[in-house]
Amino acid sequence: MFSMKNWQQGKAWTNWSNNVVSYPNTFYAPTCIEEVQQIVQQANEQQTIRVTGAAHSFSPVAMPESAALTLHHLRGLISIDKQQHSATFYAGTYLHEIGPILAEYDLALTNMGDIQTQTLAGVIATGTHGTGITLGSFSSMVTKWGFVNGLGDYIEHERKDDELSDALHVSVGLLGILVTVTIKVIPLYSLHYTSTRSYFSEELSRFQQTIREHRHVEWFYFPGSDLIQVKKMDIVAPQEQNKWQQKVDELKLQLLENGAFYVASEVCKWQPRASLAVSKLSSKLVSEGERIGLSYMIYPSPRSVKFNEIEYAIPLVNFEACMEEVHHTLKRQQFNVHFPIECRTTTGEKGFLSPTQGQESAFIAFHMYKGMDETAYFEWVRTMMGKYGGRPHWGKINDYHASNIRSYYPQFEQFAKVRQKQDPHNIFLTSYFRHIFQ
Numbered sequence: 001m002f003s004m005k006n007w008q009q010g011k012a013w014t015n016w017s018n019n020v021v022s023y024p025n026t027f028y029a030p031t032c033i034e035e036v037q038q039i040v041q042q043a044n045e046q047q048t049i050r051v052t053g054a055a056h057s058f059s060p061v062a063m064p065e066s067a068a069l070t071l072h073h074l075r076g077l078i079s080i081d082k083q084q085h086s087a088t089f090y091a092g093t094y095l096h097e098i099g100p101i102l103a104e105y106d107l108a109l110t111n112m113g114d115i116q117t118q119t120l121a122g123v124i125a126t127g128t129h130g131t132g133i134t135l136g137s138f139s140s141m142v143t144k145w146g147f148v149n150g151l152g153d154y155i156e157h158e159r160k161d162d163e164l165s166d167a168l169h170v171s172v173g174l175l176g177i178l179v180t181v182t183i184k185v186i187p188l189y190s191l192h193y194t195s196t197r198s199y200f201s202e203e204l205s206r207f208q209q210t211i212r213e214h215r216h217v218e219w220f221y222f223p224g225s226d227l228i229q230v231k232k233m234d235i236v237a238p239q240e241q242n243k244w245q246q247k248v249d250e251l252k253l254q255l256l257e258n259g260a261f262y263v264a265s266e267v268c269k270w271q272p273r274a275s276l277a278v279s280k281l282s283s284k285l286v287s288e289g290e291r292i293g294l295s296y297m298i299y300p301s302p303r304s305v306k307f308n309e310i311e312y313a314i315p316l317v318n319f320e321a322c323m324e325e326v327h328h329t330l331k332r333q334q335f336n337v338h339f340p341i342e343c344r345t346t347t348g349e350k351g352f353l354s355p356t357q358g359q360e361s362a363f364i365a366f367h368m369y370k371g372m373d374e375t376a377y378f379e380w381v382r383t384m385m386g387k388y389g390g391r392p393h394w395g396k397i398n399d400y401h402a403s404n405i406r407s408y409y410p411q412f413e414q415f416a417k418v419r420q421k422q423d424p425h426n427i428f429l430t431s432y433f434r435h436i437f438q
């Protein structure tokens, strides 16, 4: 996981779950745009440069080889336009810094995912998403990108109907180093959050209706159990959560979703055959309840039990058939897995490399506790998601490769053409990406 101290000491680079490790020999931490330009201009063809956000990707997308660069010193608000509902930030800003800054101007992000430890550039680069069938990913919030390309030029590009916008939409750091970003924001709001325990078959039969009745709907499906957790969130007028209630909720989350779940996960690691029983028990212990608070306080949850993850966007119309098959297989305890499967939805997007391009999508995320063997489970997920037209999330474990990338992304050649123009010397093309572009 990213730590400025480790960076300064030139220690090994690792991501959040430690499944990707590397040993770069140069660590850059520029403090201004001109310095970013100089670093890129001085790079030679033997040296690749990779920007690390918060290192929260499970795939090697952020893995540096020779040179690693962080925008840890390029954070914060640059300007705000209350009339146009837009805000410009340095791209290294952490998500947890954004909510309170925007709230000072009575503004907020349109949506967020599960956590808020990532950087703005990192979530935009990979198409990180929350849930909500009318809402897009972080990439869709961007109205202007400011980036240093592979020639060291600083370019500000306003979103329009052109190839560069479609390529920048989800660009996994391949077109350059994103240094500033302008995003659409909306008036400050609170969320009314509810969590309920419910039967899988009942929820499945009304899924398409539920996701259109609420702004955000998220499922946690417990492998092999007939019970699921359904989380719903809807906008209400801005109001702070009662401080005392907030503390109680935080404690409950820490104890149940992290403390007790950590113990259960250790039991499964020690006795993998116990996974089904633990999964069923967890589904019965789902904490039901509701709360209201400012959106940036309600979206994220603490995630201290470490795991590895693979996630696919499938066409929304395939969701029911896909989940029926998931349930059918996992009920028969095909795999030793107790970690819940997370189901979310988003609207379709246009980017050349966007997993949701052209269609409303359901994201289905499969997790395995760190230290337990995920090989067979994830292999089964890949085959099944292929069957239902799935495209992998760039920031999660994926099988992207030159042999399959064009079948996932029909406009891949257009992306490759833009990439070649912005990075003719392949400064940003680390080996993970060379396997995709060769």
Ligand SMILES: Cc1cc2nc3c(=O)[nH]c(=O)nc-3n(C[C@H](O)[C@H](O)[C@H](O)COP(=O)(O)OP(=O)(O)OC[C@H]3O[C@@H](n4cnc5c(N)ncnc54)[C@H](O)[C@@H]3O)c2cc1C
Pocket: 016, 050, 051, 052, 053, 054, 055, 056, 057, 058, 061, 062, 063, 071, 091, 092, 112, 113, 114, 115, 117, 118, 119, 120, 121, 122, 123, 125, 126, 127, 128, 129, 130, 172, 173, 174, 176, 177, 178, 179, 303, 393, 394, 395, 396
């Ligand atoms: C516990 C956990 C929960 C998560 N929850 C969600 C979720 O709810 N929804 C979801 O969709 N994903 C989720 N993710 C995945 C995560 O949001 C993405 O992998 C995201 O890209 C991580 O952001 P980061 O800042 O850590 O970027 P990194 O992982 O460090 O980098 C991601 C990519 O962005 C590039 N990049 C970073 N900075 C720049 C820059 N300045 N210019 C150009 N390229 C850059 C990197 O080179 C890399 O290719 C989760 C991950 C974890 C570990």
